[in-house]
Amino acid sequence: MNRRKFMKVAGLAAVVPASSASATSSQTNNILQSADPLDPIDLGTGPSLTNEQLTERLRLLAQKNDRMDLQRIGKSAGRRDPIWEVQIGDGDTSIHIINQIHGDEPFGTEALMSIFRRLVDGNSRLVDSILDNLSLTVIPRANPDGAMYTEDENDDGEEQRLGLRQNIQSWNSNHSHQRPYYHVEEFPGDERGGYDPNRDFNIKPDFVSTVDDTPDMWQTDDDGEPTGVLEMERDGHTLEESGVQATPAVEAITRSFLNADPDYAKTIHSQGLPLDPETGEVTILSVMAPYGPMYAEEAPFGDPEEDATADFVNPFLDQETSDRGIRLNELCAQALEEYAGPWSAFETGTRFGYTTLWGSYLDTLCPQTDAAGMLYELPGQTDSVGDRAYYMKVEATRVALLESFTQLAQDPSLTQTGIEVDDYFDRPLAEGSYEEGRGASDVS
Ligand SMILES: [Zn+2]
Helix, strand or coil: CCHHHHHHHHCCCCCCCCCCCCCCHHHHHCCCCCCCCCCCCCCCCCCCCCHHHHHHHHHHHHHHCCCEEEEEEEECCCCCCEEEEEEECCCCEEEEEEECCCCCCCHHHHHHHHHHHHHHHCCCHHHHHHHHHEEEEEECCCCHHHHCCEECCCCCCCCEECCCCCCCCCCCCCCCCCCCCCEECCECCECCCEECHHHCCCCCCCCCCCCCCCHHHEEECCCCCEEEEEEEEECCEEEEEECCCCCHHHHHHHHHHHHHCCCEEEEEEEECCCECCCCCCECCCEEECCCCHHHHHHCCCCCCCCCCHHHCCCCCCCHHHHHHHHHHHHHHHHHHHHHHCCCHHHHCCEECCCCCCCCCHHHHHHHHHCCEEEEEEEECCHHHHCCCCHHHHHHHHHHHHHHHHHHHHHCCCCCCCCCCHHHHHHCCECECCCCCCCCCCCCC
8 A cells, every 4th residue: 555645544643633734833733732533644844944945044044153164065966956064163072963864854954953043143151062062063954855855646736845765866887786775766756766865875985886896795686686785894794785875965974974073973864653662652752872792682683693793783883982872862862851841742752773774874984983873763754744743843853952962062971961871771662653564663
């Protein structure tokens, strides 16, 4: 069954209220509003800024004063729209953040804009502390193609801006010896198809397509047919499903990351609609830290006795880096719960089950600089649930980011937080899905 069509029929009764795209933002944000599960759902990106609007607002902010530096670090593959990098602060602790590498996951963009405005305009001890102690390097929209993707989803002659996970970019044999498994050949709204950029990274930052991906590194099935799975060898480990770095976004992000030399790396996403196993409600966020083999016993999707280490934990992350990442993730989850108070929707923070993904930003880039990593997952992509609870998701992102900046400015190693590694592993794993029959963690 078509996923989108199913969502329209089934509706969503919990976090996301029934409302149409024409509803006001306050209605859209009112999670207490009763919802009829049979109400139709309008899909789309709603109030999310267009690429043009985002560019205009970033430029205005950067022109305002010298606290913020704005650079165009690349162009998207299909639309040739700018990929922007924002730098704020000149402190010793470097933090690299990417947002919306999946174009149908826009909620962090507005949160980041809100934080930029506060840091550029604000005069307070908190702002001073962040500017003095942190160096923030932020890519607010890593996938401008996906952010603007439109499709006549209802066949009524009207294009809707739905958002898209991938970029818009044809595959060709100059990119790699096989078409990678994460390239989709064609979309209803664009016959060029596109890559999932968060599967396109490679552990080797200077990886060159068709030079470094020799044919023997590509898997074939039992019939000798290509599977699109590239294997990289590194320090005795086989890294399956590595990316080929064919997308301009990944090239730009990798360069930005290495220049920033970060101590921390964060990536903001949306997942399906997984549940908090304790409350049965859709979780408002899930956090995930990449970690090394010292926590193999805690890894939810691997068996240390049977599976290769690199299949489920990152062998290139040491104890200290792993612990910082775990504390950072737990800090953000706890901050949101404390901030929310009686707003119960914020008290359903879960843990996103970690397993290695050798084409992803965190697993490939964190080891380059011993960066502690964080994946921040909000519920629901715009092409499956529309913009419902938009401002709640924006706020959830804003609070967690700002709280982590506040703490890191005072305590760069996060050793004074009182947070223990066990606190993170005690956090319930997101499980199930609001939509019956659909995995919670398959798309994020
Ligand atoms: Zn994502």
